[in-house]
Amino acid sequence: MPSSARRCPLLLWTLVPLFVSAPAAAQDIAPAEVLFDRGLADMDAGRYETGCKALAESQRLDPRPGTLFTLAFCESKWGRVATAVTRLNDFLSLVERMPPDQRGRQAERAAAAREERARLAPRVPELALVLPPNAPAGTVVTRDGQTLGEASLGVGLPVDPGEHVVSTRAPGGPVWERRVAIAEGEKQQLTLEVKAPPAVREVAPPPPASEGGGEVSSGRRAAVYVAGGVGAAGVVLGGVMGALTFGKRSVVAEHCGAGIGDSREEACDVTGFDATRSARTTGLVSTIGFGVGLAGLGAAAVLYWTEPKQDGPVVGATRAAPRWVGAGVIAAGPGATVVGARGVW
Known part of the structure; x- marks a missing residue:
């Protein structure tokens, strides 16, 4: 089939753009002509795959009824029967929309297209x-x-x-x-089969903390450290001052002839008098130091052991009981009062 079969009559298709998919750009007409000639040559030589692809590209660049008709028969020879039937239907639909006189000029092609379509239709899978x-x-x-x-x-x-x-x-x-x-x-x-999306692992959210719980815990722990530090310093001070007080006993006994608690300071010489006054001062500081130390350590212990804790681990069907500590007067009597702490941990 010469290239004139694609273009004849050229004037007719130029005057009736209504029946062409879209007017081709000038720069597309020459490549479309070359592709048509090459596709037709490959088709005649039995190279249907390359021939049909070249014809299809020519039709895309410059849509023409002659190219569409030739492409349909190329697809049929290639064995693409479903595609060939679609091309034949497109060609016949185009012819049906032509005016009667133009349609008559396509009568031979239209008859060949109908015959080929009827032959291929039963073969379409x-x-x-x-x-x-x-x-x-x-x-x-x-x-x-x-x-x-x-x-x-x-x-x-x-x-x-x-x-x-x-x-x-x-x-x-x-x-x-x-x-x-x-x-x-x-x-x-x-x-068809459909593969399900991969299962998403559900991560349990962390247990909700009470509002401001982190800040309270951090502040309480700082208070434990401060109280413990003060308590330790008090105990050290009390111990040092107590040692100094005991060290004065021999001086007082030698220069006063009485104990440190004796109020008869007039019986002491100057050395004994100074030792007595110094011993009383260091003894007082020792007592205060031990008191502050024990109070600080006790406060640190109470703060630590009464700090709120999360629920204990699950043991069987129950949870371990949380620890608690309470501070206060344990026993009181006419001669003494006992202060301490008690609890469960």
Whole structure:
């Protein structure tokens, strides 16, 4: 088929752009002509794959009824019967829209197209793709890279004979893919598979903390350290002062002839008098130091052992009891009062 078959009559198609898909740009006409000639030569030589692709590109660049007609027969010879029938239908639909006089000039081509379509129609295979009932909403189905809408599923659609690649993908899930072969005239239905999205591990949220709980715990722990430090310093001071007080006893005994608690300071010489006064001062400081020290250490212990704790670990069906400590008067009597702490931990 010479290239004039594509362009004849050229004037007719120039005057009637209504019947051409769209007027080609000037720079596309020459490449389209070259591609048509090359595609026609490959088609005549039996190289249908390269020939049909060249003709299809020529039609895309410069749509013409003659190119469309030639392309339909090339697809038929290549064995792509479903595509060939689609091309023939497009050509015949184009001819039907032409005015009567122009339609008459295409009568021979139209007759050949109808005859070829009738010959190919029984050979067109049909493939129906069906989603399983449990397929999640939004599952995407593709066939040879083309996404199929919901209306295309479950219906036998014409396809070219050979191998086709179908795939599914649920939202967030992996791709399931399968290759399916179909022969001329075969009607096949394939139930697809859909891979579920990977299970999401649920991480238990941390137990809710009471409002300001972190700040309270941090402040309480700081108070434990401060109270413990003061208590330790008080005990050290009391011990040092107590040692100094005991060290004065021998001086007082030698220079006063009486104990440190004796009020008869007039019996002491100057050395004994100074030792007595110094011993009383260091003894007082020792007593105060021990008192402050014991109070600080006691306060630190109470603060630590009464600090709020999270629930204990689960043991069987019960939880370990939280520890508690209370401070106060343990016993009192006519001669003494005992102060201490008690609790469970």
